[in-house]
Amino acid sequence: MTCRTIVITSGKGGVGKTTTTANLGMSIARLGYQVVLIDADIGLRNLDLLLGLENRILYTAMEVFEGECRLDQALIRDKRWTNLSILSISKNRQRYNISRKNIKMLISSLKKRNYDYIFIDCPAGIDIGFLNAITAAEEAILVTTPEITSIRDADRVAGLLEANGLLNVKLLVNRVRADMVQKNDMMSVKDVQEMLGVPLLGAIPEDNQVIISTNRGEPLVLKKKLSLSGIAFENASRRLVGQKDYLLDLETPSNEFFYKMQKFLTGS
Numbered sequence: 475m476t477c478r479t480i481v482i483t484s485g486k487g488g489v490g491k492t493t494t495t496a497n498l499g500m501s502i503a504r505l506g507y508q509v510v511l512i513d514a515d516i517g518l519r520n521l522d523l524l525l526g527l528e529n530r531i532l533y534t535a536m537e538v539f540e541g542e543c544r545l546d547q548a549l550i551r552d553k554r555w556t557n558l559s560i561l562s563i564s565k566n567r568q569r570y571n572i573s574r575k576n577i578k579m580l581i582s583s584l585k586k587r588n589y590d591y592i593f594i595d596c597p598a599g600i601d602i603g604f605l606n607a608i609t610a611a612e613e614a615i616l617v618t619t620p621e622i623t624s625i626r627d628a629d630r631v632a633g634l635l636e637a638n639g640l641l642n643v644k645l646l647v648n649r650v651r652a653d654m655v656q657k658n659d660m661m662s663v664k665d666v667q668e669m670l671g672v673p674l675l676g677a678i679p680e681d682n683q684v685i686i687s688t689n690r691g692e693p694l695v696l697k698k699k700l701s702l703s704g705i706a707f708e709n710a711s712r713r714l715v716g717q718k719d720y721l722l723d724l725e726t727p728s729n730e731f732f733y734k735m736q737k738f739l740t741g742s
């Protein structure tokens with residue numbers, strides 16, 4: 475297959491880009507694809523923490539650009555799923571930025587290495603860091619929560635993606651609370667999708683397991699007994715790779731359905 479380069483972006487910070495990158499990446503690796511995750515959040519990287527790989531990073535892309543190491547040395551393989559690798563653009567607290575030319579070179583060398591998926595975890599905002607992160611991507615996943623502030627920023631980003639020639643965009647609505655949607659205290663996934671006019675890839679519920687998994691450095695999708703958010707990420711991954719039309723209905727949760735889904739996915 476040809477390699478797909480997908481940037482995970484949002485505009486607003488803290489809405490779940492890194493969580494999405496780690497979980498989609500791990501889940502797609504578990505489906506058997508070769509995956510590399512790029513942490514393009516210069517100076518505030520945390521993808522390594524979510525994957526529990528923080529102690530293994532000795533080199534970053536910055537050292538590769540400066541000729542201090544080979545690309546192989548900056549690519550860290552996950553020991554749990556060795557077809558998943560992570561590459562950080564820079565060391566933490568580094569202030570200076572990479573050039574667009576460098577990021578394009580980096581992506582084209584990765585493409586020569588038989589990866590099926592390259593995910594780029596974008597920094598917050600719409601300035602140079604964002605523009606660098608989207609420059610070499612062919613597709614984007616736009617992450618938003620069902621809150622108006624996040625949606626407005628996502629809308630702005632959707633416009634910028636289009637202006638930069640990135641037309642293949644899919645939406646992921648994160649932190650959905652069925653109880654609040656039912657009481658009309660939160661916008662539904664459908665409302666969010668219609669406001670943004672971007673096709674839906676998936677919807678992820680608000681779930682304390684996300685925080686627990688972040689703190690443990692163990693992506694949700696690795697859990698033997700998947701949480702609801704883990705199932706939702708797995709479904710989004712399957713949709714992304716084009717395997718059937720999985721979409722969790724978060725607004726009318728039926729325990730029986732989730733139980734069956736869990737049984738199906740975990741085989742337990």
Ligand code: ADP
Pocket residue numbers: 484486487488489490491492493494598648649650678679680681682684685688703
């Ligand atoms: P971003 O990369 O967009 O800044 P993160 O993925 O780092 O966002 O998530 C920001 C915070 O929100 C983290 O503390 C994370 O654990 C929490 N979070 C993200 N998604 C969920 C969710 N579905 N349920 C609960 N907490 C979440």
Ligand code: MG
Pocket residue numbers: 491492493515520595596
């Ligand atoms: Mg992040």
